[in-house]
Amino acid sequence: MVINKVAILGVGLIGSSLARALRRRGVCEKISGFGNDENQLEKALTLGVIDKFTLDSAEAVEGADVVVLATPLCAMDSLFSGIKDALKADAVITDVGSSKVSVIRSARHYLSPEQLGNFVPGHPVAGTEKSGVEASFAELFEDHLVILTPLPETQEEAKKCISQIWESVGATVTSMEIQHHDEVLAATSHLPHMLAYALVDCLASMQERDEIFKYAAGGFTDFTRIASSNPQMWNDVCISNRENLSKMLDQFSSRLEEIKSAIGDGDSDALLQIFTRAKSSRDEFTEKRSSSINPGK
């Protein structure tokens, strides 16, 4: 598959990494970039991530065969509104948002029925705690999952095109029902990010903060890595997926309350039960993960 022109709207970590990967694999001829930060776009151009850029989303999608929406979620409304009249009739559109219901709501509001047929909502479950074009790299999606959440009206051809794009950059593609995606990701990704942000902010506000960070062990470094993630992006995820995330926060808090009570009561039976159950789930998860995602390793 060779695509003539791809438009990457948002040259952050995900958009730029996809651009790099597509280029390296020879999947497309030309890549145009759009964003609201001219500095980032200039860097993307200098680094060879994109061939040209514009600050006008409509101009970016002109003549594009594939359009990738890769901005934080709260910009989706203005993106769809900006590009809808400039899209080629058969342009295939996808996005990389971490929650899907809100993106799809925007798409339904702005796109025509024909355009909706060519819209394939997607979510590459990949990233690092870094952001921006300079943190991007072509291998980001290798051995990672990409979840597509097609609409009832999404055409088979469009879905096939987006699947092939992700597979060409080394990802494994799977599909999920829209609302279900947002529930599952609230649990596996959005909740952990909230815990990491809350933990770091909690410790940073303590009197002994310098000492606390000085004595933090390796576990802490791993555990809080995701607290270095892009605040704007995570604000948008929280706002977009607030119902599911609020539910998960409540569930987590009750579980933490149980642990807190057991510690307060010196109840070793309860603590051992919780820790043993968690350890066995986590060990099982790690084992399954290593055998399913990297079947060759």
Added chain:
Amino acid sequence: MVINKVAILGVGLIGSSLARALRRRGVCEKISGFGNDENQLEKALTLGVIDKFTLDSAEAVEGADVVVLATPLCAMDSLFSGIKDALKADAVITDVGSSKVSVIRSARHYLSPEQLGNFVPGHPVAGTEKSGVEASFAELFEDHLVILTPLPETQEEAKKCISQIWESVGATVTSMEIQHHDEVLAATSHLPHMLAYALVDCLASMQERDEIFKYAAGGFTDFTRIASSNPQMWNDVCISNRENLSKMLDQFSSRLEEIKSAIGDGDSDALLQIFTRAKSSRDEFTEKRSSSINPGK
């Protein structure tokens, strides 16, 4: 420095890794092991981690110049009680417990004033989520901190001996006031472990658990790594350091409540403020850490 005989009481991850490191660096002639799991002790012997073992703690410390207490914290009472009459008069004693107040309470209860003068409480801030002798490795302490929390009566000579041992295996040694150690570690290590256990246990109890673990991203893997840690060890830490840990759990919960309210209210200003503050603290921490712990890297 060459020590004639070291007794390692508890051949788990920390005790066995120290034994391996001491041997590799040629720091000691003979290493005796003690534990309550004969299977682990047999493995330690077969792997060459120790030279001999016994199920009797008094026998293990006979003739030992250095005695390292490396069992979970709740076994300390019975260890001190078991070894006190068998210790060589000038034996230097140390431990590796993650919280210090309770270990020191045990030591004060069982050891003579002379023995207390040779006791150097210590905490290597190192580990992995794995446990047992088979997970041990000689490099575990390289570029890691070891915190000593000497008693007022701890002799300079004893402190120097234990410092040299840790430095000889690649660690950086520092000292801290006893109660302060437990407060700081409750924040940087004990609290994160509780969050990881609570998160994994919370997700494992959901109806969609298989799917949830299937779609978990790399961030989740890192974030929950410490939930695979030894449940018995962590039960003991919770019980030993319950007051400080309970205080930290309360502080964390209030911070999480703030995030939860902001999400519920759709308050982006508050979310962005918290996330930005956390990110900048975490970035600052990572930078300082990489320049202070690994000055040459």
